[in-house]
Amino acid sequence: MVNATTSARTPATRRPLVLASVMLAMFLTAIEATIVSTAMPGIVSDLGGFALFGWVFSGYLIFQAVTVPIYGKLADLFGRRPVMAAGMALFLAGSALCGLAWNMYALVAFRMLQGLGAGAVQPIAMTIVGDLYSLEERGKIQGYLSSVWAVSSVVGPALGGFFVEYAHWSWVFWINLPIGLLALTGVWFFLRERPAVSRPRIDFAGSALLFFAVGALMLALSVGRDAGVSSAFVPAALAAVSAVMFAGFIRRERAAPEPIMPLSLWRDRLMVVANVASFAAGVVLIGVSAYLPTYAQGVLGRSPTVAGAALTVMSIGWPLAAYIAGKNMPRLGFWKTATTGGVFLVAGALTLWLFRPQWGVVGLGAGSFLIGAGMGFATSTFVVAIQSSVGWNMRGAATALHLFMRSIGTTVGAAALGALMNWRLDARLHESFGRSAPDLSVFDRLLDPAERQTLPAEWLPLLRDALGDGIHFVFAAVLVLAVATALLTVMLPGRKTGLDRREERVAAE
Structure with a gap:
């Protein structure tokens, strides 16, 4: 079967406009977590249903994750443009309905619809970049795409707070409509593809x-x-x-x-190494994102704003490193840029594991920045390497599989690290309080500035020590996964061969 192929080499595709459009689309999905989390107190006060608080996020993320590999394959079968358009349409329909939700059950259901569409955006956006840009250009463009996440991490909370305070929480979702329509219009009118010459078979x-x-x-x-x-x-x-x-x-x-996830992808050494490393990096990412702010607030006693700032520097290191990697990847090759990322990941994880409270929030920020730099070097290299190792009709599935592995890593990591944290906290409570030890909900009170005042004064140092020890265990696990990621980058093929040869082999096929 001959699939649709993008006409990246024809004048019909206007690359700058298409790139701007896919970056806008990625911005919408990237901003979802931060803008909604800021608005959730206002949403709960209006709709009620606090028990479903977590499902507003989990429902979206689950439906997004399960559809990523499916959309990737559909993009290979039908072309990037129609599948991207379909995903964006679902995402925008879900956004419109979320703003109209009459209770928390409806909001969760519409968030799932949002996630069903969001699964198309990131994998196809990255696939379009792989189609439109040459190998030498691709790394630099990945740096631009990474910058979207940095911008969203800053803009999201500010927008969410603004809409709740000065308008209505519905606008947290409705703001997606004009931006999404602009992105959809750009992709539809400026990306040109040749139609498939035979009917594709969907699995x-x-x-x-x-x-x-x-x-x-x-x-x-x-x-x-x-x-x-x-x-x-x-x-x-x-x-x-x-x-x-x-x-x-x-x-x-x-x-x-026409398998939805071709098993042949798992017979390529580069694919296996990059995807397993992506899984491990996903665990590292969720370990830092979930527990670093908690350490800053619960152990160091800093405000949520300061804790958020310590984590935000990761979003600065990531795109900065991705841009540097992209500029130097054609000269250095995959192996050197990826292993550089592995070194930064280990350095960042080691900083967090060795952290002592007297280092202050600056020490947390340093570890966060190094982790971000490691992710920028490693993940941008993985994406470019994977896209360079397959032809057009496998690029969507290969890119989606890679992103899917990172998403599964974050999900598994959240559960495993959470279990490790709870086990250690429970042990420390019993060590400190004996048979009269409070349950784990006492840490909810420790992290709430108002509730903290109601705790006995003699409990506070014990609880802070216990929380610090629990998160220290999490950071030890993060260090193990960071070392595993670094070792996997060393196993990438092409240690002595440049990028050109692999690209030439794919072109010849």
């Missing part, structure tokens, strides 16, 4: 099996994170369903004429 069975396998896994991890021993049956049952679905999916993919 519906494989898509369904993958959807339910990943969905059940992410639900098991999300539910299990909060489940005690007495309620462990539900996450265990979901994990069993996921395992059965994954087995069925692999069997289906071996026989499908």
Whole structure:
């Protein structure tokens, strides 16, 4: 079958306008977490349903993650433009409905619709860049795409607070409409592709099996994170369903004429190394993102603003390193740029593991920045390397698989690191308080400035020490995963060969 191919080499595609459009689309999905989290107190006060607070985020992220590999394959079958347009349309429809939600159940359902569309944006945006730009240009453009996340981390909270205070929380979602329509218009009118010459065959069975396998896994991890021993049956049952679905999916993919996730991708050494490293890096990312602000607030006693600033510097190091990597990748090759990222990741994780309270928030910021720099060097190299190792008709699936592995890494990491943290905190509480030890909810009170005043004064140093020790255990696990990521970058092929040869081989195929 001959697929659609982008006419990147024809004058019809206006690359700057297409790039601006995909960056706008990525901005919308990147800003979702920060802009909504800032507005959630206002949303809860209006709609009620605090018990569903977490599902406003989990529902979106689960549906986004499970659809990423499916959209990647569809983009290979039907072309980038129509699949990107369909995803954006779903995302914008969900955004419009979220602003009209009448209760928390409706909001969660519409957030799932948003996530269903958002799964198309990042993988296809990166795939379009791989189509439009040469190998020498691609690394630099990845730096531009990384800068979107830095901007969104700063703009998101400010916009969310502005809309809640001066307008209505609905505008947190409705602001997506004009920006999204502008992005959709740009991609539709300025990206040119040649239509497929034969009817593509969609692997519906494989898509369904993958959807339910990943969905059940992410639900098991999300539910299990909060489940005690007495309620462990539900996450265990979901994990069993996921395992059965994954087995069925692999069997289906071996026989499908157009597999939704071609198993041949797992026979390429570069793919395997980059994707496993992406999974490990996802665990590192969630470990820092979730626990560094908690350490700053609960142990150092700093304000949420200062804690957020310590984490935000990661969003500065990431695009900065991605840009530097992109500029030097054609000269240095994949191996040197990726291993540089591995070194920065280990340096950042080591800084956090060795951190002592007397270092202050500057020490946390230093570790955060180094982690961001490591992610910028490593992940931008992985994307460019993967896209350079496959042809057009596999680039969407390959890019989506890579992003999917990082997403699974963050989900598994959130559950595993959360379990590690809870185990250590529970042990420290019993060491400090004996049989009269409070339960883990006492740390909710420690992190709330108003509630903290109601705690006995003699408890505070004990609780801070316990929290610091628990997060120290998490940072130790982050260090292990950072070292694993660094070792995987060393295993990347092409240590002595440049980028050109791999690109030439793909072109010849």
